Amino acid sequence: xxxxxxxxxxxxxxxxxxxxxxxxxxxxxxxxxxxxxxxxxxxxxxxxxxxxxxxxxxxxxxxxxxxxxxxxxxxxxxxxxxxxxxxxxxxxxxxxxxxxxxxxxxxxxxxxxxx
Amino acid sequence: xxxxxxxxxxxxxxxxxxxxxxxxxxxxxxxxxxxxxxxxxxxxxxxxxxxxxxxxxxxxxxxxxxxxxxxxxxxxxxxxxxxxxxxxxxxxxxxxxxxxxxxxxxxxxxxxx
Numbered sequence: 001x002x003x004x005x006x007x008x009x010x011x012x013x014x015x016x017x018x019x020x021x022x023x024x025x026x027x028x029x030x031x032x033x034x035x036x037x038x039x040x041x042x043x044x045x046x047x048x049x050x051x052x053x054x055x056x057x058x059x060x061x062x063x064x065x066x067x068x069x070x071x072x073x074x075x076x077x078x079x080x081x082x083x084x085x086x087x088x089x090x091x092x093x094x095x096x097x098x099x100x101x102x103x104x105x106x107x108x109x110x111x112x113x114x115x
Numbered sequence: 116x117x118x119x120x121x122x123x124x125x126x127x128x129x130x131x132x133x134x135x136x137x138x139x140x141x142x143x144x145x146x147x148x149x150x151x152x153x154x155x156x157x158x159x160x161x162x163x164x165x166x167x168x169x170x171x172x173x174x175x176x177x178x179x180x181x182x183x184x185x186x187x188x189x190x191x192x193x194x195x196x197x198x199x200x201x202x203x204x205x206x207x208x209x210x211x212x213x214x215x216x217x218x219x220x221x222x223x224x225x226x227x228x
């Protein structure tokens with residue numbers, strides 16, 4: 001069975017500092033996608049960043065970047081210059097079986113940003 | 116603007132009642148999904164549909180039912196058979212291809228009273 005594991009239930013970061021959220025996954029698919037979603041207190045899920053597994057280059061979106069280690073099945077999210085608005089739950093997800101693309105989500109990491 | 120609308124935002128159910136959660140999208144997406152979110156458990160898949168008039172069970176389908184009569188709509192019914200229905204329910208749709216990413220609705224909080 002495909003799994004996504006987030007081992008850090010909660011993380012804290014000082015405003016303007018950098019934080020890395022960890023995610024490991026297991027899949028038998030040869031081609032797949034990985035995602036990080038943000039869920040602020042409003043509970044609206046927002047796509048932060050995506051990574052195509054066949055691309056070696058790590059994805060970057062402004063202050064958000066990933067460290068994708070395919071062999072280790074690791075997909076961490078780095079947030080640079082943390083802002084108060086970054087405080088949220090962050091979910092890592094994989095795209096699941098090709099065709100159905102039933103995304104599999106981790107249990108989430110709650111990020112607190114300290115002023 | 117295109118998006119997904121879930122209603123109601125809050126819903127209260129008495130024991131033994133069925134309730135239906137609405138999910139409508141105007142993104143022209145074929146695939147739609149229902150997830151349940153509980154504290155500490157992430158998102159778990161209830162049902163999904165890849166095309167009109169077709170849907171499949173997810174990991175926790177017992178006590179739930181769905182229909183997909185229109186491309187835009189994917190309502191979820193929580194039946195009285197669902198033992199622990201109190202949760203936050205999220206509807207999502209996906210564009211073509213696995214890398215498109217889900218677009219989520221704003222969710223429905225269901226509470227049994």
